[in-house]
Amino acid sequence: MLLFFLIAVLSFLLQFFLPWWTLAIVAFGCAFFLGKKSVPSFLSGFFGCGIVWLLMSLFIHFTKGDVMTNRIVELISLPDSWIIYFITFLVAAIVGGLASISGFYLKMIISSKKESQTT
Amino acid sequence: MLLLLVIFAAMKWLLFVPATLITILLCWELNTKQGDLPPIGTFFSPFTGFWQNNETGKISDEQLKIPGVKDKVIVRMDDNMVPHIFAQNNYDLYFAQGYITAKYRLWQMEFQTAAAAGRISEIVGNRAIDYDRQQRQWGMVYGAENTEKAMESDPQCKQAADAYTAGVNAWINSLSEKDFPIEYKLLDYKPELWTNLKCALLLKYLSYDLAGYSDDFYLTNILKKYGEPAVDSLFVNRPFVMDPIIPQGTPWNFTPLAIPSPPQGTMTNAGKFPFDHQPNPNNGSNNWAVSGSKTASGYPILCGDPHLSLNLPSLWFQIQLVSPDCNVSGVSLPGTPTVIIGFNQHIAWSETNVDADVLDWYSVKFKDPSCNEYFYNNEWKPTTKRIEVIKVRGEKDVLDTVVYTHQGPVVAMSKRSEMRPYIPTGCAMRWLGHDGGFELRALLKLNRAGNYDDYVNALSDFNCPAQNFAFADDANDIAIWVNGKFPLKWKDQGKFLMDGSNPANDWQGWIPHNQDPHVKNPPRGFVASSNQSPTDSTYPYYLNWRYEVFTRGHRVNERLANMNHITADSMRLLQFDVKNLVAESVLPSMIAHLDTTTLNSFQKQLIQKMRDWNLEATTTSIEQTLFQEWWTDLKYDIWNDEFGNDSMTFPEGEISMRTVAYNVNQSWIDNKNTPQVETLNDVCKESFHDAVDSLTKRYGTDLKNWQWAKVKDTRITHLLRIPAFSKKNVNTPGFNAIVNATGADHGPSWRMIVELGKQVHAFGIYPGGQSGNPGSPFYDNMIDKWSRGEQNELVILSSADEKNPHIVSSITINH
Numbered sequence: 001m002l003l004f005f006l007i008a009v010l011s012f013l014l015q016f017f018l019p020w021w022t023l024a025i026v027a028f029g030c031a032f033f034l035g036k037k038s039v040p041s042f043l044s045g046f047f048g049c050g051i052v053w054l055l056m057s058l059f060i061h062f063t064k065g066d067v068m069t070n071r072i073v074e075l076i077s078l079p080d081s082w083i084i085y086f087i088t089f090l091v092a093a094i095v096g097g098l099a100s101i102s103g104f105y106l107k108m109i110i111s112s113k114k115e116s117q118t119t
Numbered sequence: 120m121l122l123l124l125v126i127f128a129a130m131k132w133l134l135f136v137p138a139t140l141i142t143i144l145l146c147w148e149l150n151t152k153q154g155d156l157p158p159i160g161t162f163f164s165p166f167t168g169f170w171q172n173n174e175t176g177k178i179s180d181e182q183l184k185i186p187g188v189k190d191k192v193i194v195r196m197d198d199n200m201v202p203h204i205f206a207q208n209n210y211d212l213y214f215a216q217g218y219i220t221a222k223y224r225l226w227q228m229e230f231q232t233a234a235a236a237g238r239i240s241e242i243v244g245n246r247a248i249d250y251d252r253q254q255r256q257w258g259m260v261y262g263a264e265n266t267e268k269a270m271e272s273d274p275q276c277k278q279a280a281d282a283y284t285a286g287v288n289a290w291i292n293s294l295s296e297k298d299f300p301i302e303y304k305l306l307d308y309k310p311e312l313w314t315n316l317k318c319a320l321l322l323k324y325l326s327y328d329l330a331g332y333s334d335d336f337y338l339t340n341i342l343k344k345y346g347e348p349a350v351d352s353l354f355v356n357r358p359f360v361m362d363p364i365i366p367q368g369t370p371w372n373f374t375p376l377a378i379p380s381p382p383q384g385t386m387t388n389a390g391k392f393p394f395d396h397q398p399n400p401n402n403g404s405n406n407w408a409v410s411g412s413k414t415a416s417g418y419p420i421l422c423g424d425p426h427l428s429l430n431l432p433s434l435w436f437q438i439q440l441v442s443p444d445c446n447v448s449g450v451s452l453p454g455t456p457t458v459i460i461g462f463n464q465h466i467a468w469s470e471t472n473v474d475a476d477v478l479d480w481y482s483v484k485f486k487d488p489s490c491n492e493y494f495y496n497n498e499w500k501p502t503t504k505r506i507e508v509i510k511v512r513g514e515k516d517v518l519d520t521v522v523y524t525h526q527g528p529v530v531a532m533s534k535r536s537e538m539r540p541y542i543p544t545g546c547a548m549r550w551l552g553h554d555g556g557f558e559l560r561a562l563l564k565l566n567r568a569g570n571y572d573d574y575v576n577a578l579s580d581f582n583c584p585a586q587n588f589a590f591a592d593d594a595n596d597i598a599i600w601v602n603g604k605f606p607l608k609w610k611d612q613g614k615f616l617m618d619g620s621n622p623a624n625d626w627q628g629w630i631p632h633n634q635d636p637h638v639k640n641p642p643r644g645f646v647a648s649s650n651q652s653p654t655d656s657t658y659p660y661y662l663n664w665r666y667e668v669f670t671r672g673h674r675v676n677e678r679l680a681n682m683n684h685i686t687a688d689s690m691r692l693l694q695f696d697v698k699n700l701v702a703e704s705v706l707p708s709m710i711a712h713l714d715t716t717t718l719n720s721f722q723k724q725l726i727q728k729m730r731d732w733n734l735e736a737t738t739t740s741i742e743q744t745l746f747q748e749w750w751t752d753l754k755y756d757i758w759n760d761e762f763g764n765d766s767m768t769f770p771e772g773e774i775s776m777r778t779v780a781y782n783v784n785q786s787w788i789d790n791k792n793t794p795q796v797e798t799l800n801d802v803c804k805e806s807f808h809d810a811v812d813s814l815t816k817r818y819g820t821d822l823k824n825w826q827w828a829k830v831k832d833t834r835i836t837h838l839l840r841i842p843a844f845s846k847k848n849v850n851t852p853g854f855n856a857i858v859n860a861t862g863a864d865h866g867p868s869w870r871m872i873v874e875l876g877k878q879v880h881a882f883g884i885y886p887g888g889q890s891g892n893p894g895s896p897f898y899d900n901m902i903d904k905w906s907r908g909e910q911n912e913l914v915i916l917s918s919a920d921e922k923n924p925h926i927v928s929s930i931t932i933n934h
Contacts, residue, residue, distance in 0.1 A: 020164035021146045028142070056165035064173040068301065068894025072169050075843035088170075091149065091163050098142040105135035 003034045003041065007048030007100065015052075023049045023092060024099035031103035038104055045100025050093025057088050152307040161296075162304055169304060169894075171297040176200070176896040181930045185289050188214055192932040197914040197925045200889035200897045203439040205919035209275075210282045212442040213456040215932060217286025217313070220436055224453035224891040225290065226300035227432045229310055230838060232317040232454060235259050235324040237509065242308055244512040253536060255507035256521050257331075258528040259323055262553040266319040269555030276559045280315040283456040287313035301893060302839060321454040322559070326552035328427070329584035333478045334665075336543040337768040339615040345761070352784070353770040354614075356652055358669040359704055359777055362676055364587055364601060364648040365636045367655045373634045375659035381609045382623035403667050403860055404471035405694070407647035407675055408591035408599070410640065414685045418876035419591035422690050423460050423469025426860045427868040429835045431845060431899060433887030435459075435869045439916065440566070447566040448881065448915055450869050453891075457562040460869060462881060465569045465593050467873035470586035471648045473601055476663040477551035477583060479612075479626075480543050481526045481619030490522045490529075494620045500525070526619060527553055540765065547619055549626065551604060556582035571596045571639065578602045579632045587648035593875045599646035601636040601653040601662075604629055610661045630660050645679045648672065649858075668772045670700035670856045687872045687882055694870050695908035696858040697736045701772070702746050705779045706732075709749065712782070712803040721820065722811055736859075738828035738852045745825070747854065748814055752806035753779065760791045772856070779803075828852065831863055835886050835902060837893070844893040849886075851906035859908070870910060882910040 007030045011023040027045035035041035061069065066081070073081045149160030162168045178196045190207040192215045197203065202219045206212035221228065233239055237254030239247035254260075270276045291310050303309060342350050361367065404425040411417045427434060435450035440458060449461015460469050485502075486492040492499040502522050509517040522529045526547040536542050557580040564577035574590050578600055581588075585603020590596075606612075606626035617624040636654045638646060650667035678693055706729065715726055725745060732742035757778060758769045769775075778784040782799050790797045818824040828850045837844035853859030853866065860866050871883040886905040890897040904911070914925045 015164070015166040019150070020160050020167060021150055024142055024146050053163075053165055057170050060165055060170045060173055063175075065175045065896075066173060067896060067898070068169055068172040068174075068892075071843045071893050075841065088163050088165065091160060095142065095145055095149065095160070098138060098145065102135065102139040102142050105131060105138055109131045109135055 003030055003044040003100075004048045006030050006034065007044055007096065008052050011049055011096070012052045012056075020092075021095070023052070024095050027096045027100035028103035028106075031100035032107045035100065035104035035107055038101060041104035042097045042101040045103075046093045046097030048100075049096025050089040053092035054085060054089040057085055157305050157307050161307075167297045169301060172301045172304075172892055172894040174890070174892055174895040174897075176890075178928045180928050183930060183932045184934070185218070185293075185932050186934055187285050187289050188932055188934045190934075193919045194219060194930040194932065195916065195919065195926050196928045196930065197923070198927050199437070199901075199911060199914075199925075201437045201439070201914065203441070203914065203916045203926075205441045205916075207443070209442050209445070210278055212440055212445065213279045213282035214286035214289070216438065216440060216451070216456055217283035217288075218290050218932075219286075220438075220451065220453050221287040221290035221313070223889060224432055224436055225287075225310060226302045227838065227891050228287070228313075228317075228321075228454040230302070231324060232320045235320040235327070236263070237507070240509055240511040240517075242306055242512065245514055248509060248511060248517055250538065251509045252507075252517070252519050253530075253538060255509065255519055256528060256530045257327070258521070258523075258530075258548070258550070258553055259320065259327065260316075260507075261505065261523075261528065262326070262550075263316055263319040263323045265553060265555035266322060266558075267316050267555075269557055270315065270319060270559055273557065273560055275563055276557070277315075279456045279559065279563060280318050283318060284313050284315050300891065305839075305841075318455050318559075321452060322556075323552060325452070326584045329472045330475070330477055330552060331550070332541070333476070333480065334541055334768050335480050335613060335616055336541050337766065339543075340766045341762065341768075342615055344767075353774050353787070354664070356664050356666060357773065357777070358652055358666075359773040359780070360669045360673050361652070361655060362669055362673040363651060363655050364599060364646075364653045364672070365638050365655075365658075366641050366643060369638050369641065371634075371658065373631075375634065376607060376628065376631070378609055378660070379607065379623070379627040381612065382621055403650045403671065403855070405647070405649045405671055405675060405858060405860075406469040406471050406587065406589040406599075407645060407679060408467075408589045408597040409645040409679060409682075409685050409690075410591075410597045411595045413644045413679075413683055414874075416686075416874060416876055418593060418874065419467075419595060419597050420685060420687065420690055420875070421462070421467040421469060421589060421591040421597075421873045422694060423589070423869065423871040423873075424694055424867050425460065425469070425471065425869055426866050428865050429833075429868060429886055431835055431837045431887055431893070432891035433868070433885050435885050435887075437883070437885075437889060437913075439914075441916070441919075445567050446917070448913060449871070450883075450885070455559070457559070457566050459562065460871060461566075462873045462875075462879060463566065463568070464879060465875075466574060466590065467592075467875060467879075467881075468565060468574065468588055468590050469871060470588055471650055473585035473587055473603055473653065474650055474663060474666055475585045475603060475605055476608075476613050477585065477603075477606065479549045480546040480616045481524070481549065481624065482543075482616055483524055483529055483545060483547050483619045490532075493524050495524070496620070496622045523547070524619065526625070543616055546616060551583040551606070554582065554604075556580075556604070558582065570594060571598060574598070575600070587650075587653070589646055589648065591873070591875055593877075596640060597646050598639040599637065599648060601648075602632075603635070604632075605635065605660065605662055606630075608661045611664060612661065614664055634660070643680060645676075647675045647679060649675055665771055668701070668776075668856050670704075671858050671860065674698060674700055674858050687874050687880065690872045691870075691882065691908065691910060694859065694867070694872075695853075697852045699734050699736050699743065699746070699854070699857055701750065701776065701856050702732075702734050702743075704776050705750065706734075706746060708780045708782065708799075709753065709803050709807075712799045713807055714800060714804060717804075722807075725811065736827060736852055736854050736857055738826065738850055740827045740852075741822050741825045743827040743854070744830045745810060745814065748810040749807055752809045752813075753802060756790070756802040756806050756809075757784075757788050761787060827854075833861055833863055833866070833906075835899070836864060846886075846899050846902050849902060849906050867905075870905070872910065879915060881913040881915065883913050884910040 011026040031041045193205045195203045237251035408421040439448040447463045449458040484494040507519040524547040526549040561580035582604035590598045607628040649671035651672035736743040833849040835846040853861040869885045874880040888897040888900045
């Protein structure tokens, strides 16, 4: 849970100043330092990044309306407008999940090296 | 044991390497434009992507610090998002105009100048190379550079242009990626800094749109095939009803210059290349002013109604500009300082297009394929060459050399243009739009004019595109000037291609400005123009042989002559008038020449409807739908056998009207491709059956589906033709050649009514909205009202702190 929150908060803050793909670096780094098992690491990155984008798009929906959102729904011929929130969630989630599991795998390599050195 | 550990370690690498590679690749792909798709990651990110372009339309107060302004500027926004700019000096005024206009319309400004300059390939890649090349060959940048030079030679123009440019750039510099208009995000590019050249390019774009067409090439082919008698009877200025802009019988109080005489053998060979389609120039407009003697208030009322292509974001941007020597309101052209159509406390003005022939073609004889020299006045003269560098996104630059003679660029050297088939090959183009002009100075003066003399003085600087400027002021003067710089031509000079080696074919001089057709306070108590013939045949100079059909102008004149105690509301109804005078002129003859005994009951029912029709092109009219179809088919049946090939053009509508209404030109009515001789009866019958069959095929026999607005299907399309950013199925009446000239994608682009007096009252509307952002409620909020013929009362402030219930916020700009 800690990993999830850390990825969410850090990536949320950094994306105000830096390009969207910094979320991958955040997920990678956090999983490297805090990841314990592969599946939870992946899920923390997946949901941590995905939920930030989802909440941010919902925040825009409630504060700035959805005139443009509806036009993009029409532009890419989506059958229903909730799908665009799902797509937005998914783009960040997939990148975040893949990045965090990559970070976790790097940790495994380094920690196993340490293990083999000690034995 | 060791082996196991190695295998275990290697397995971890096998997991890490692919996972990391996939992550990096995915990020890379999602951050890169894929074909027509924007970079998905950037575009969907709620931090930078399309989400950020949602807007509630709420405008809040702002305090801004912008280096560049000299003094405090106050911008008050009204509830229709119209800015009212109050500046202490004219530099700040145009700085703020640039800043605010860019805030709402940046993408459009930049895209339209890129389109004018032939720089679209930089944005969309190689598919626009042909388009860009044509813009370069047309000499758009060459013309803009000349205009920029003229602009910068005049201190006031230079100040206004410099200030406007600085203001636009102040806005651009304040943007980060998330603030970019949606189109930049979709096409994945960034705004570029603005320049004075871009202001000039926009003026050239207007000249190209309004004075950039010529059918000299088609006419030359027709002359060669059918001879002078055919041209003299079918391709002449012969209005069905003569009702010119300057009332017939108005005396010309000047001594005209001597007209140059035409040399022998002016005709040259036109090209012989096949081409595809015919352009459809349809930029008509209406304007009029009625004197106080005819109004309820005793003060003049002026109405403007320019008809142009209808697009989103709108061509126009409403604005009020106030400085110590100026308080003007109306519409501006995003990308150019000043108000183009509008009013101040004393005067009001509005333009319609003159359609003078200021574009001629000269055949060029080159010495050799190098095109370094051309034959002129019995000697070889050097050409000049302009190397155009077309930058292409993701590819190498394309270089194009354009050859210029003293007349102008050789637009199409040897290959026919598919986009502009009317361009003759191997001909140099003489176009007034290439000459540097002082149109901006004219507008600066006009914005500040206080009376008739100021207005005439301002107009003397306005060269191209020539416009009919209707005028009214609070001293109860009304006037109209058919205004522009007109070459001094012999009759029909430039109607056909000319021999470019003979100096006698060149333009020999200019009509003095004070001899441009004009009238002040005519006895009839109103002035009006609808692009019809400017004068009767007594005007001593030749301007062109073709003008718009008489119908709109005649209808307006007929109505105004019979109106008294005029109010803004009765003017509004006249702007929305939908009586079809083409149908009035020809439908009785079409029905009379139709043998109704052979019709089936459905066809008989339709003919009965046509007989009972009140001639109004309303949204629900079935008759307008059938008439339009029938009339189009009838003209086709009459002319297509002779003029239907792709190197010619049909005679003007008024010649068709004469042919049908009076049953003349019988040899042309006959279809040359059949052995028997067709009469008007035959073509009326054939075209009626064709029209009914075609409508039945498209819309069935339920006449509800034949309703005019449904069939016409007016739409207002985004400049990139993106349907999701366009307004479709706009339910609105009218059509070309009708006072309310709303066609499918073309029509009244800004309806305005100004009541002069001690306190000016004005109304206006355009089919769009003040914001260029499709994510704003102000993107298309005026369209529904516009489609019903209603208008907004315009907010006019006399001071920066005036209380007005329509003002919703204030932006204060300090340096």
